Amino acid sequence: MKDQAHNLKQLLFDGPAREPQVTVYAVVSGKGGVGKSNISLNLALEMHRCGRRVLLIDGDTGMANLDILAGVAGRHSMINYFEDELPLEDILIEIQPGFHLLPGGSGLSGLQSQSREEIRSFVDDLMGRSYDVILIDAGAGVNAKLLSFVSFSHELILVTVPEPTAMADAYSLAKILSVYSIKEEVGVVINQVSGRREALETYERLEKVITTFLNLKVRFLGYISSDPKVRRAVNLQRPFSEAFPSSAASRDIGELCSVLLDGAQIRRTGTLADTVSRFMKVFS
Numbered sequence: 001m002k003d004q005a006h007n008l009k010q011l012l013f014d015g016p017a018r019e020p021q022v023t024v025y026a027v028v029s030g031k032g033g034v035g036k037s038n039i040s041l042n043l044a045l046e047m048h049r050c051g052r053r054v055l056l057i058d059g060d061t062g063m064a065n066l067d068i069l070a071g072v073a074g075r076h077s078m079i080n081y082f083e084d085e086l087p088l089e090d091i092l093i094e095i096q097p098g099f100h101l102l103p104g105g106s107g108l109s110g111l112q113s114q115s116r117e118e119i120r121s122f123v124d125d126l127m128g129r130s131y132d133v134i135l136i137d138a139g140a141g142v143n144a145k146l147l148s149f150v151s152f153s154h155e156l157i158l159v160t161v162p163e164p165t166a167m168a169d170a171y172s173l174a175k176i177l178s179v180y181s182i183k184e185e186v187g188v189v190i191n192q193v194s195g196r197r198e199a200l201e202t203y204e205r206l207e208k209v210i211t212t213f214l215n216l217k218v219r220f221l222g223y224i225s226s227d228p229k230v231r232r233a234v235n236l237q238r239p240f241s242e243a244f245p246s247s248a249a250s251r252d253i254g255e256l257c258s259v260l261l262d263g264a265q266i267r268r269t270g271t272l273a274d275t276v277s278r279f280m281k282v283f284s
Helices: 002-014 036-049 066-070 078-083 106-113 116-127 144-152 164-179 196-213 228-236 248-261 272-283
Strands: 021-029 054-059 093-096 099-102 133-138 155-160 185-193 217-225
Touching (some): 021 036, 036 054, 036 093, 185 196
Parallel strands (some): 021 133, 155 185
16 A cells, blocks of 8 residues: 555656657768768767766778777677677777767678567666767768768768868758658758858858758757867867867867757657667668
8 A cells, every 4th residue: 555655646746757868969971071970979079078978989881990080909899799699798999988989880780680689688677777979970972871860860970061062961861851751850050160240151152052952950059160179179089079178170069069958959769669660671
């Protein structure tokens, strides 16, 4: 009787237990060399500073390099979980407590040879760590794996720079997303700009051509200033927001994080079960 009264009190005052919510971001670009991976790493770190438990996935099957940028040693990949029965703890790289990196590379492609039951066990093990945010640094360009990550995400972040070739490649990626109805909306981050004015001018050019010719909504998320401290941080193999927290680029990544996490923004989240289901569609 006492237990029944306690349960009733919880329902009345606390409400039913809520399943953990997860927000999945995919960071993409039309071409390499626009700073996508650096933004992914530093954005994930900033979200962790804001109190989120973060999983950063290196989704590049070819040029996986997040472990190098972060200055950590990635000796194993997901394929070792299946072939060598290596515990997930030995594969995940702890950047900081509550902030993990899942190395990518050929291990992602190798998952296609695993059974659905094996993949389900892996995903359940991964999701059992109760992350609040999953941020995927997807490969540059257009390929099947990148489009799978895009469809898996709740929020899509397209990174580009002001150069005409990068803008053209960003439009080409947006066109694929529109033609195949993969996403209805994409957020844009302009990297390597002199300031907000150049960023907005660049965004407005891209937004105009996308909304004129494509059935795709576009919104401006923010920009990252051209900053020599970014290159210095890369050489130091440290996130620039950690190595140089007062730099212009660190300020900008903080503002981008605030925009994405701000409650006033449209938050796209899913339950843990929903996230597991989405993962299964990508890896199986």
